[in-house]
Amino acid sequence: MIKFRLEERAKSPYWLIILSPFIAILVAIILAGILVVLAGANPFESYYQLIIGAFGSKNSFAETLARATPIILTGLAASIAFRAKFWNIGAEGQLYFGALATTLFGTGLVILPSILMIPFLFIMGALAGGLLLLPLVLLKLYYKVDEVVTTLLLNFVVVLLVSYLLEGPWKDPMSLGWPQGKSVIDEGVLPQILSKTRLHLGFIISIFFAFSVWFILSKTVIGYRIKSVGLNAAAASHAGVPIFKTVFIVALLSGGMAGMAGVTETAGLKGYLTLDLSPGFGYAGIAVAMLANLNPIGVIFSGVFLASIYVGADAMSRAMNVPTYLADVIVALTVLCILLSLVFVHYKILFFGVKKND
Amino acid sequence: MIMTTLLKVEKITKKFGDFYANDQISFEVNKSEVLAILGENGAGKTTLMNILFGHYTPDAGNVNFEGNAIEFGNTNNAIKLGIGMVHQHFTLAENLTVLENIIIGRQSIFSLSLPKRQARVKILELSKKFGLPINPDELVANLSVSEKQRIEILKTLFLDCKLLILDEPTAALTPQETDALFSTIRNMIETGLSVILISHKLNEILAVSDRIIVLRNGSSVGEIDTNSADRKKIAEMIVGKKIDYPQKKKIPRKSKVLSLVDVSYDKTDAPNLSKVNLDLYGGQILGIAGVAGNGQTTLAKILSGHFKPTDGKIVFNEAKSVLTSPKSFMDLGVAYIPEDRNSDGIVGDMEIWENAIMTEMDDPYLRNSLGIINKKTSFDRSENLCETYDIRMQSIRQRSRLLSGGNVQKLLLGRWLMRKPKIIIACQPTRGLDEGAIASIQNLLLKAQQNGSAIILISEDLDELLTISDDISVMYKGMLSDPTETSSTDKLSIGLRMAGDGFL
Numbered sequence: 001m002i003k004f005r006l007e008e009r010a011k012s013p014y015w016l017i018i019l020s021p022f023i024a025i026l027v028a029i030i031l032a033g034i035l036v037v038l039a040g041a042n043p044f045e046s047y048y049q050l051i052i053g054a055f056g057s058k059n060s061f062a063e064t065l066a067r068a069t070p071i072i073l074t075g076l077a078a079s080i081a082f083r084a085k086f087w088n089i090g091a092e093g094q095l096y097f098g099a100l101a102t103t104l105f106g107t108g109l110v111i112l113p114s115i116l117m118i119p120f121l122f123i124m125g126a127l128a129g130g131l132l133l134l135p136l137v138l139l140k141l142y143y144k145v146d147e148v149v150t151t152l153l154l155n156f157v158v159v160l161l162v163s164y165l166l167e168g169p170w171k172d173p174m175s176l177g178w179p180q181g182k183s184v185i186d187e188g189v190l191p192q193i194l195s196k197t198r199l200h201l202g203f204i205i206s207i208f209f210a211f212s213v214w215f216i217l218s219k220t221v222i223g224y225r226i227k228s229v230g231l232n233a234a235a236a237s238h239a240g241v242p243i244f245k246t247v248f249i250v251a252l253l254s255g256g257m258a259g260m261a262g263v264t265e266t267a268g269l270k271g272y273l274t275l276d277l278s279p280g281f282g283y284a285g286i287a288v289a290m291l292a293n294l295n296p297i298g299v300i301f302s303g304v305f306l307a308s309i310y311v312g313a314d315a316m317s318r319a320m321n322v323p324t325y326l327a328d329v330i331v332a333l334t335v336l337c338i339l340l341s342l343v344f345v346h347y348k349i350l351f352f353g354v355k356k357n358d
Numbered sequence: 359m360i361m362t363t364l365l366k367v368e369k370i371t372k373k374f375g376d377f378y379a380n381d382q383i384s385f386e387v388n389k390s391e392v393l394a395i396l397g398e399n400g401a402g403k404t405t406l407m408n409i410l411f412g413h414y415t416p417d418a419g420n421v422n423f424e425g426n427a428i429e430f431g432n433t434n435n436a437i438k439l440g441i442g443m444v445h446q447h448f449t450l451a452e453n454l455t456v457l458e459n460i461i462i463g464r465q466s467i468f469s470l471s472l473p474k475r476q477a478r479v480k481i482l483e484l485s486k487k488f489g490l491p492i493n494p495d496e497l498v499a500n501l502s503v504s505e506k507q508r509i510e511i512l513k514t515l516f517l518d519c520k521l522l523i524l525d526e527p528t529a530a531l532t533p534q535e536t537d538a539l540f541s542t543i544r545n546m547i548e549t550g551l552s553v554i555l556i557s558h559k560l561n562e563i564l565a566v567s568d569r570i571i572v573l574r575n576g577s578s579v580g581e582i583d584t585n586s587a588d589r590k591k592i593a594e595m596i597v598g599k600k601i602d603y604p605q606k607k608k609i610p611r612k613s614k615v616l617s618l619v620d621v622s623y624d625k626t627d628a629p630n631l632s633k634v635n636l637d638l639y640g641g642q643i644l645g646i647a648g649v650a651g652n653g654q655t656t657l658a659k660i661l662s663g664h665f666k667p668t669d670g671k672i673v674f675n676e677a678k679s680v681l682t683s684p685k686s687f688m689d690l691g692v693a694y695i696p697e698d699r700n701s702d703g704i705v706g707d708m709e710i711w712e713n714a715i716m717t718e719m720d721d722p723y724l725r726n727s728l729g730i731i732n733k734k735t736s737f738d739r740s741e742n743l744c745e746t747y748d749i750r751m752q753s754i755r756q757r758s759r760l761l762s763g764g765n766v767q768k769l770l771l772g773r774w775l776m777r778k779p780k781i782i783i784a785c786q787p788t789r790g791l792d793e794g795a796i797a798s799i800q801n802l803l804l805k806a807q808q809n810g811s812a813i814i815l816i817s818e819d820l821d822e823l824l825t826i827s828d829d830i831s832v833m834y835k836g837m838l839s840d841p842t843e844t845s846s847t848d849k850l851s852i853g854l855r856m857a858g859d860g861f862l
């Protein structure tokens with residue numbers, strides 16, 4: 001039996017910190033490659049198809065970035081919350097709440113010129129996402145109800161509410177019987193930024209928010225408080241950091257980001273609310289945030305990475321006749337490998353009986 | 359008497375990265391001997407013990423126990439050879455009985471029953487032999503700290519240990535309990551066992567040990583026979599420099615700054631208080647003695663706004679203010695040094711400068727009106743703090759967890775002193791610190807007193823209370839005694855009151 005133990009490194013070498021996510025991704029891809037082989041396909045050929053499918057043409061590249069848009073925003077939602085150790089697993093529900101707000105205000109109730117209408121929809125979406133979290137924050141702060149449970153379960157409630165609205169009162173009479181909401185008015189639709197593709201302004205907006213969140217977290221008092229509350233709430237409170245207020249702001253920011261993901265999908269990609277608006281973008285955000293080690297700028301890259309896997313896997317699946325579920329496997333393995341790589345970054349592995357010469 | 363060597367440690371070296379936690383440490387432990395290992399935090403005591411007990415593998419060196427080489431990194435082997443260790447933080451299962459706790463670690467995880475009957479006989483025998491009274495069927499959750507410690511010691515004796523390692527065993531004991539522990543140690547020595555005692559309490563070490571080894575920065579800097587030891591000399595050996603011991607000066611008492619009127623706390627989340635009355639004056643240091651868990655922490659949390667009393671009044675400056683949050687107490691001039699500086703005081707994973715300005719986030723000098731932190735002024739302020747309070751660090755951009763305990767405490771206390779607090783509530787401010795750091799912290803408190811601050815000093819260290827406080831009250835089961843002038847009391851009478859004497 002091989003015996004080993006972990007020993008904390010006094011200081012992690014820089015090359016290891018930089019290299020470790022790439023090694024982790026490589027390992028994940030190799031592991032998933034075994035499954036590709038089991039599915040009866042050539043893994044090199046398959047991964048080639050995946051890369052071509054994600055980045056091979058203007059259209060596929062645009063599709064990848066369009067897919068990255070909502071998961072960058074939900075990734076930011078998770079990053080902000082997790083930094084304060086507020087475990088918001090409810091980005092999916094908050095996203096749909098943002099989408100509901102877009103449908104409520106963006107389909108004719110309010111009509112403004114485009115330059116005002118788009119920011120207005122984003123503000124409403126953010127408010128909707130933030131407000132959805134509000135009662136859960138209060139439950140946590142006053143009654144210590146675990147937010148993992150409440151935020152997760154509320155996702156299902158919200159999805160059922162959307163389903164009710166789309167099958168009933170909000171159903172678009174012009175939709176030929178499909179359960180979908182009314183179309184967002186032209187002033188509210190996010191313009192294309194690359195002609196003849198589905199890439200829309202939402203991508204730029206999500207990048208803008210990634211930088212904004214980075215600025216808030218690293219340069220301002222609020223960010224500093226969020227960090228202190230996340231790392232040691234007791235010590236922060238003893239130094240006069242207002243814990244309630246800070247967690248409150250975290251929840252509003254986090255829910256707001258997720259809510260805006262609902263806006264980009266409703267007003268940008270689809271133009272109307274549907275039941276399948278989000279194939280789990282809220283949950284993907286958690287993986288994105290983890291991959292980026294909760295760094296908002298890193299979220300941009302991990303968001304694009306995840307999107308490329310999903311988009312590329314569709315192409316791979318068509319070309320190689322392997323299941324698209326492989327995308328989920330690759331993403332899950334990558335997250336696991338990244339988490340494992342953090343262990344290697346922070347700890348040394350010592351094998352028993354190995355003599356060291358110093 | 360001929361000494362037989364039980365344990366022989368030769369040139370143990372242990373590195374963490376480039377840092378030598380232990381550097382060529384050698385010593386011996388004889389049969390029937392108490393060896394004390396002294397050293398400040400970070401001197402390498404715990405690392406060394408973890409090597410002996412098989413938690414760590416050293417980079418170089420040998421350890422022989424009764425002539426057999428110890429297999430490093432194997433705790434089971436250490437136990438089998440006869441080495442037992444009682445950690446500072448106990449490793450007992452609260453939901454099991456004393457008997458079960460003692461025998462359970464040695465059972466195979468697949469065995470279905472516990473051999474309780476033979477074990478009970480053996481445990482009761484050991485308990486009688488070494489003067490460790492216990493009830494084997496009591497639930498561990500119902501035991502006091504000193505009783506739990508007895509169980510830990512019995513656990514090692516039950517495994518036929520020949521060498522017992524005690525890590526800071528008196529940290530949470532009353533003076534009387536400490537004496538009882540020492541008489542147990544003497545019993546063990548008489549029956550041929552050996553003890554390694556790790557502590558930073560010099561007086562106790564001098565009272566019970568035969569030989570002392572001093573560690574500093576990972577190296578052994580001296581070995582002394584306790585009989586010929588001089589307290590001050592050892593203290594300076596530990597620190598590596600001259601110590602500026604605090605000199606108490608008489609300060610004229612100023613006006614009353616705080617009183618508590620019949621303050622009670624009756625909830626399940628912390629030890630309760632019943633009708634605590636207290637008056638505090640500017641320029642006064644009021645010491646509060648008591649065994650941990652009798653409500654001192656609750657009192658401190660009430661005084662700093664972290665708990666709300668369920669009954670009674672807090673009056674600041676003869677005027678009742680609206681007090682809602684810890685922040686509102688801070689704004690009134692209250693500074694609070696929590697007893698656990700690592701978990702409640704400092705954010706270890708933030709940088710030193712970030713911790714240094716944590717109380718000052720409203721200061722327009724450090725931030726603009728939009729809430730953007732001014733790094734330059736923040737750095738200046740932090741550098742200034744570290745310089746003023748002699749906080750040793752490599753850089754203010756260093757992570758705070760790398761600071762030694764003394765420097766952490768200087769940072770926390772200095773952070774408050776910069777605000778010129780009216781009232782300082784210091785909980786166990788010197789616990790676990792080395793002599794040099796203790797002296798610095800006590801000097802800082804005395805200086806604050808001279809500047810007019812009123813100080814409540816909650817401490818379990820009676821020497822400390824007797825050295826620097828003007829008056830001493832004792833807390834017992836949530837009740838606070840009237841203060842006695844320090845000059846008219848002594849250790850014995852405080853110790854008795856800590857055990858409940860004089861309380862209804």
